[in-house]
Amino acid sequence: MQKTYRLENLSCTSCAAKFEKNVRELPDIKNVSLNFGASKLTVDGNVSIEALQKAGAFDHIRVFPEKEKVVHIPFYKRRQTIEAAISFLLLIIGAVISFQASETHPAAIGLFGASILIGGYQLFWTGLQNLTKLQFDMKTLMTIAIIGAVIIGEWREGAVVVFLFAVSEALEAFSMNKARQSIRGLMDLAPARALIQRQGEVIELDTEDVRIGDVLIVKPGQKIAMDGTVLRGTSSVNQAAITGESMPASKNPGDEVFAGTLNGEGALEVTVTKRVEDTTIAKIIHLVEEAQAEKAPSQKFVDRFAKYYTPAIIAVAFLVAILPGFLTGNWELWVYQGLAVLVVGCPCALVVSTPVAIVTAIGNAARQGVLVKGGIHLEETGHIKAIAFDKTGTLTKGYPEVTDVFAQEMYSQEEVLKIAAAVETMSQHPLARAILDKAGEPYGSEGFGSVTGKGAHAVVNGVQVYVGSFSWAEEYGFAIPRDYRELQESGKSVVAVFSEKELIGAVAVADAIRNESSEIIRGLKAMGIEKTIMLTGDHPATARAIAAQIGVTDVRAGLMPEDKLAAIKELQQIHGRVAMVGDGVNDAPALAASTIGIAMGGAGTDAALETADIALMADDLEKLPYTIRLSRKTLRIIKENILFALGLKIIALLLIIPGWLTLWIAIFADMGATLLVILNALRLVKIQK
Known part of the structure; x- marks a missing residue:
């Protein structure tokens, strides 16, 4: 029997591989599949949670x-x-005592030893297990180096290495858990229970128990629980979570609706067309999980290098300690030299060469309002060749604004706005808020009423005034001017303002372009970004009009989430590394599949924000060029740091040939390299917007 489980504390790929191997070895297990990115385990077999844990x-x-x-x-x-935290506290106290007394002071040694044990007991356990199996990796070398440092009395050195390891483990676990919150956020979108009309009876069921063909009852203001088609009723539905449309979509009998979308002012009866596991939102969850699995973190250069570096250092240390001693008989000198090689080989500088640059860069980015969720994402951003943008809430503001006002003879634009605002004062429609914000102080009104699918009406200055669709105005015998219709054809939402006797004017509302969008696009091209692309669920006419204003030449409109995902994969085949900038749940699969997913933090949904690799926290697109500059500088400094870390060690190791390698030279080489890489990384603090 196949079952799926969620995992916590799965923070490294090697641990994931070991866990999967352990599960495979359990009795009655037929097959095991572990998705590291989504922290999800699928097991085919008879097994208990206790056995898995x-x-x-x-x-x-x-x-x-x-x-x-x-x-x-x-x-x-x-x-x-x-x-x-405990390891660091003990290290600091021990360092203070060692500086005031000596490093061999019993209290200092005790504190350093406690710091090493608390921060590194799991490191030692893994390293020693690897040694018994002759599996050499970075943890193995660190274990040997720390033991070697302790043997020759360098307790403080060992404690520092252990603390750095403990910090990296804590940060890795934190970032991975934050990234995985995307799935949980998506799951919370659709209601877990639904109101169903079955055989003339209305009952509330778990969504897992809802069958295809059932009639779903959706009240005003409720979230829609299942995918289906409208059987009875009319309403507007905010389906930005699925399609990315900036305006609520009008729904009439026969129209399709999606689970997780928000019903407006009308009641709907919906015929269920998909089971809960097949809904659009369920597909999005699946796509995100699959994209995360495809984008499992690759091994860092240092870890790959350690496959060769680790056995090489161990071999050199063994040969230095044994071979010259056997030939000369001076065992004390050459064992000392071998232990010094272990200190030189201690990967402290090499281990921190990449993280110290990344941590500095991420700290700088955080002060600038950019949240970077891990070093791999910061590194990859520097290689980006193409950037895809969602439209709504990213290149545009994400909420409707009045863009045009038409006034017939005898009326001014200001009067048309105030009359329309007077009617819309009591309305809950999203367009009403845009009109009210633009009009300022409206005229007084009374007798407000609304007609679903048509608009609203009220008495203004003693005259019954209507604000609504063109078809409603045509029912009263008014011909709609061509320029009114042209605005509507360009993708804007246009409402007519009329009385029973005359057409007063019209008000056009649209999702307004961010002021900085065109400048950002020009700046990215100047930085060498080869291609900028707009991916949107909006109408093609709307998308093309906005793209022309901001300078984006590649426009792909009318896209569902799976279409955006396909577009990202196509762009990756052409350009290699591709970034995606978005803010909606519909962007989540594309954000996860892209080389770098960048979420607009302020306007973004939780799912998009957590799925993304980088979040612009202040909802500020101007931070995008800064982030790319910071990433490129970080890449250069990482390369320099690796050269520093290895260069000094190689120089020190060459001193073995004449037998000049001493403990103080070994410590100088290691700590000197560490100091160099830290100081070099601090240059990243200077990078500003």
């Missing part, structure tokens, strides 16, 4: 049924964070 006990992995709400532990309460 035991398989992941080596890394404190917790297992939950897929439908069960996962209990999240705050960052400051997490095991990795607490261990890193």
Whole structure:
């Protein structure tokens, strides 16, 4: 029997591989599939949650049924964070004592030893297990180096390395858990229960129990629980979460509606057309999970290099300690030299060469209002060749504004606006707010009423005035001027303002373009971005009109989430690395599949924000060029740091040949390299918007 589980504390790919191997070795297991990006485990076989948790006990992995709400532990309460904090505190106290007395002071040694054990017990456990299996990786070398440092009395050195490891573990766990919140946010979009009319009886059911053909009852202001087609009723539905449309869509009998969208002012009866696992929102969740699985983090250069660096250092240290001692008989000198090689080989500088640059850059970015969720994303941003943008809420403001006002003879534009605002004062329609905001102080009105699918009416200055669709105005015998219709054809929402005797004018409302959009597009092209593309669920005419104003030449409109995902994959085949900038749930699959997903933080939904790799927290598109500049500078500094870290070690190791390598030279090479990479990385602080 196949079951799916959600996982907590799965923060590294090697741990994921080990956990999957452990599960495969359990009895009665036929097949196992682990999605590291989505932190999801699918098991075909008879197994208990207790057995699965035991398989992941080596890394404190917790297992939950897929439908069960996962209990999240705050960052400051997490095991990795607490261990890193305690390790650092003991390290600082020990350092103070060692500077005031000596590094060999019993209290200092005790504190450094406690710091090493608390921050690195899991490191040692893994490293020692790897040693028994002759599996050499970075953890193995760090274990040997720390033990070597302790053997030759360099307790402080060992404690520093352990603390850096504990910090990296804590930050890795934090960033991975934040990234995975996207799935949980998507799952919360659609209601878990639905009001169903079945065989003349209205009952409330779990969505899993709803069948195709059931009639779903949707009250005004409710979220729609299932995909289907409207059987009876008319309303406007805000379906931006699915299609990205900036304006609520009018729904009439026969029209399609989606689970997770928000019903407006009318009641609807919907014939269910899909089971809960097949709804559009369920597809989005699946696409996000698959995209995250495809984009599993690749091994960093340092980890790949460690496959060769680790056994090489161990071999050199062993040969230096044994071979010359055997030939000369001076075992004390050459064992000392071998231990010094271990200190030189201690990967402290190499380990921090990349993280220190990334942490500095991420800290700088945070002060500038840009949230970068991990070093890999910061690095990849520097290689971006093409950027795709969602339209609504990204290149545009994401909410409607009055763009045009038409006035017939005997009326001014200001009067038309105030009359329309007077009618719309009591309306809940999204367009009403735009008109009221533009009009300022409206005229007084009374007797407000609305007609679903047509508009609203009220008495203004003793005259019955109507604000609504062109077809409603035509019912009263008014001919709609050509220039009114041209605005509507360009993608804007246009309402007629009329009385029973005359056409007064019209008001056009549209999602307004951000003031900075055109300048940002020009700036990106100047930086060498080869292509900018607009991907939107909006009407093609609307998309083309906006693209022409801001300078985007490649426009793809009328897209559903899966279409955006396909477009991103096509662009990746052409340009290689492609970034996606978006803010809606409909952008989530594309954000996850792109090389770098960038969310507009202020306007973005939780799902898009958590799925994305980078979030512009102040909803400020002007931060995009800054982020790319910062990323490119970070890449250069990382390369310099690796050269510094390895260069000094190679120079120190060459001193073995004449037998000149001493402990103080070894420590100088290691700590000197560490200091160099930290100071070099601090240059990133200077990069400003």
